[in-house]
Amino acid sequence: MAQLPSTAxxxxxxxxxxxxxxxxxxEWAVFEEDVEAILAxxxxxxxxxxxxxxxxxxxxxxxxxxxxxxxxxxREATKVDAEVIVLxxxxxMAETAKLLNPEKTVLIPDLAAGCSLxxxxxxxxxxxxxxxxxxxxxxxxxxxxxxxxxxxxxxCTSGNARAIVESLGTDHVIMLPDEYLARNVAAQTKVxxxxxxxxxxxxxxxxxxxxxxxxxxxxxxxxxxHPECPPEVVAxxxxxxxxxxxxxxxxxxxxxxxxxxxxxxxxxxxxVLYPDIEFIRPCNLCxxxxxxxxxxxxxxxxxxxxxxxxxxxxxxxxxxxxxxxxTL
Numbered sequence: 001m002a003q004l005p006s007t008a009x010x011x012x013x014x015x016x017x018x019x020x021x022x023x024x025x026x027e028w029a030v031f032e033e034d035v036e037a038i039l040a041x042x043x044x045x046x047x048x049x050x051x052x053x054x055x056x057x058x059x060x061x062x063x064x065x066x067x068x069x070x071x072x073x074x075r076e077a078t079k080v081d082a083e084v085i086v087l088x089x090x091x092x093m094a095e096t097a098k099l100l101n102p103e104k105t106v107l108i109p110d111l112a113a114g115c116s117l118x119x120x121x122x123x124x125x126x127x128x129x130x131x132x133x134x135x136x137x138x139x140x141x142x143x144x145x146x147x148x149x150x151x152x153x154x155x156c157t158s159g160n161a162r163a164i165v166e167s168l169g170t171d172h173v174i175m176l177p178d179e180y181l182a183r184n185v186a187a188q189t190k191v192x193x194x195x196x197x198x199x200x201x202x203x204x205x206x207x208x209x210x211x212x213x214x215x216x217x218x219x220x221x222x223x224x225x226h227p228e229c230p231p232e233v234v235a236x237x238x239x240x241x242x243x244x245x246x247x248x249x250x251x252x253x254x255x256x257x258x259x260x261x262x263x264x265x266x267x268x269x270x271x272v273l274y275p276d277i278e279f280i281r282p283c284n285l286c287x288x289x290x291x292x293x294x295x296x297x298x299x300x301x302x303x304x305x306x307x308x309x310x311x312x313x314x315x316x317x318x319x320x321x322x323x324x325x326x327t328l
Contacts, residue, residue: 022272034294041301047084053243054263054289069244071157109296117143120198121177126151149318159242203228211236222255226262
């Protein structure tokens, strides 16, 4: 299983001691009962919690077994030795976990945990794009519904998008639904990319002016941007990459002062590992990620709410797109 680095905490210390850098004792008192209940329920039900990097620290550090970006969660979902998977993230991630684990029970604690990107495109939209560009392969970002994945040739994440595009051996691809990710990839490759007009409601709010203001207000700051940000933001940044790539950059380069242009909790979760680094936090919250809480994770394990099911015929087609990505 993917775990936090062994240097993050003293594994022999009680959980609240290991987490005190990110969760002060008064806050821990609010969370402790649910954390202990979830840990017990996981043991009893042979369950694991997969948590995206945007989950709040009490989930990310307190109850998750596997943490990471969407690519890592997709890969690790195929390796879990558990009967039940609780996806602490958004619905398309739970669908992907179910695609890769059709015999396991996959739970999403809140059915309303959606994604502006996934909601920006339908399976019919993909079919229309194919009609307009006959013979052009379709690359679907993992931030899409299972129905869209089923209409696509291959999936990608922000961490492997360029490699996926170039692996197809063609001079033109359709890439959807994130326009900014597509434009940022297009700037790095000779492959012509036709993009959809979807945007992430967290990352589209960052601007180039924001970056310049951050530099003015925090001299010497290193700016890391997610590739779902507008291209002009990526151009102003010192580094652009997936959430996993940003975390790796911080760990390897150890900038004294850094800002992560992505969802708020990402900075909180990385900062706990590097107390010597100053994290500047321009906070854009994802309202969908924040629908996942300790209480509804506990409720999911207690009641099997809410089990993810996928039509088998659609699942077979969508699974091929995801598995094709994972083999590259």
